[in-house]
């Protein structure tokens with residue numbers, strides 16, 4: 624058998640982005656959550672910084688793969704194509720299931736402790752689009768998607784927090800240098 628070429632990363636990234644859109648999640652929705660989480664630490668924060676950060680997170684393979692797996696399971700559950708008892712568990716978003724969180728949390732770990740705590744907070748408080756996904760009353764199933772959105776928002780928040788710290792430290796260093804010169 625001929626060895627198959629690995630799937631190009633651009634194909635995976637596009638598929639992940641398309642899936643979010645298809646399932647009703649716009650990047651602006653996630654950026655809004657990031658803004659709400661970070662503005663208290665950074666009054667100069669702009670919506671476009673949050674949007675850019677979300678975009679950067681979606682370039683990461685871990686999150687793309689998590690989206691592909693999670694949303695696929697949501698979609699299969701909607702079509703009633705999973706085997707029992709998994710079908711019922713995913714369909715009812717059973718509280719003790721936890722694999723939806725585990726998959727999403729897996730892609731948070733690379734972003735450090737701020738991402739992990741933010742994920743925990745968002746998973747509990749469910750703000751913005753996360754709440755909308757969680758409370759949808761039609762036949763759509765978003766058991767995995769709500770956690771994936773938590774993960775993207777948490778990672779984007781952590782990126783911003785670290786970048787802010789880097790900027791502050793750079794400024795402080797520059798100040799120290801100018802003091803030294805004058």
Ligand SMILES: [Ca+2]
Nearest residue numbers: 723766767770
């Ligand atoms: Ca869930």
